[in-house]
């Protein structure tokens with residue numbers, strides 16, 4: 160076998176890693192046959208085979224070929240793929256040459272601007288003297304592959320920008336995306352991307368505690384940012400730009416800058432409703448820091464409200480069915496009603512889109528009918544009434560919804576079931592969050608629970624499972640199952656759970672927010688840097704992105 164062929168085989172092994180790791184016994188058997196020291200870890204075996212092939216070892220190539228040609232009847236599952244990539248790329252070898260470049264190729268992370276970025280900047284180029292020049296930039300985002308082009312584009316818009324450590328969230332931070340950000344010169348706060356082991360001990364992680372932990376991490380990062388600032392800079396008019404998702408970072412910057420009395424103007428770009436509420440304390444003149452606190456409101460742009468929710472809804476439903484596939488076929492399989500009843504708590508932008516999407520979604524799972532109707536409950540009658548007008552069944556209380564649903568999807572942005580209402584859950588109920596963090600099902604956090612492994616089934620845990628594994632909570636009559644560790648199901652740990660071609664809209668809206676703060680040519684843009692208040696995304700830009708995205 161010549162050198163090129165063995166190199167090709169190494170590449171194919173890398174590209175097939177998720178499929179191969181779903182059959183660990185097969186991988187381990189090749190290792191035994193090849194006479195290597197027996198290993199129990201399929202990931203290490205696979206890397207050894209890749210090494211062997213790259214070194215031109217013909218025996219390794221022979222076994223690689225056998226592995227790649229082994230017949231398989233596995234059905235694709237995006238959750239197992241994500242878990243397998245995480246296990247495979249967590250190996251030290253993945254960060255070393257020559258693998259590190261392969262890793263980027265495999266993860267398909269590009270830093271190139273999305274079409275929507277280029278068209279936006281052609282239509283509305285930034286002014287010659289951007290208002291955010293020399294700014295310090297603080298970022299908290301979901302660290303997915305599609306965030307790389309967003310941050311690279313923002314950096315190229317702001318002359319002499321200095322980027323503070325980027326903060327992520329454990330349930331969305333993808334290992335390859337974090338590595339790609341580092342390769343592009345960003346520093347990433349690794350604690351913000353991980354989670355302590357789950358359990359009930361003082362240092363262990365319990366369902367529902369994400370927000371408190373995240374807030375502490377973010378505040379400590381912002382304290383360090385201010386500690387690192389010279390007195391001259393502290394009293395300067397050099398802006399601070401905050402790019403946030405959820406409001407925790409903006410809140411920390413508002414709170415700490417007011418306490419330290421900095422004169423620096425602050426501009427926050429915020430993409431969530433929850434984040435907007437968090438910023439309103441400081442964007443009101445009474446509590447604003449002396450240099451001004453401006454918030455550019457992306458959350459209520461029409462493009463986001465109308466177009467993004469459908470993407471989220473589709474992804475939420477697809478991930479739920481990938482989960483059902485795993486739970487019904489893995490070790491200790493669960494049994495579900497053929498005719499699934501789906502309940503949705505919270506009929507806001509996200510809940511409404513999910514309820515609508517169910518009308519069109521056909522799951523390809525054996526033994527289950529397509530749930531065409533959903534039952535909806537919202538704590539505000541006006542929203543429940545809207546659901547009824549849209550032909551959904553409605554529940555008059557959360558308890559009624561829980562007692563009649565096999566799958567409960569919560570999109571309230573808070574806690575949808577407490578310890579009392581949780582008593583109404585059906586046995587074997589499946590609980591899926593579509594919101595942020597892991598507060599939705601806090602009411603059952605104290606019940607005894609066990610975590611399921613995604614990749615290998617049963618109790619053999621990977622670090623990935625600590626964040627994403629399903630949690631089975633026990634009570635005397637049976638179990639209920641919380642998907643994705645209680646985090647929003649569409650953040651499944653994959654590099655881009657929603658296709659970048661689609662989610663580029665959200666990324667472009669954030670870029671547009673930065674552009675608005677900088678000032679763009681083509682119309683008299685409002686002065687924002689140094690002001691205090693909330694500013695909607697400029698309607699010309701919102702409209703332009705809305706129409707352009709629909710044409711893509």
Ligand SMILES: NC(=O)c1ccc[n+]([C@@H]2O[C@H](COP(=O)([O-])OP(=O)(O)OC[C@H]3O[C@@H](n4cnc5c(N)ncnc54)[C@H](O)[C@@H]3O)[C@@H](O)[C@H]2O)c1
Nearest residue numbers: 505506507508509537538539542570571572593594595647
């Ligand atoms: N998973 C994702 O990718 C994704 C994307 C966007 C937003 N989000 C998150 O989803 C959540 C919902 O977003 P949204 O834009 O639909 O918000 P929203 O404010 O429009 O809707 C929330 C709805 O839930 C209702 N509600 C609140 N508490 C309730 C309770 N205890 N019981 C019943 N109903 C309750 C509210 O009345 C409201 O109608 C937020 O946390 C948001 O950050 C998630």
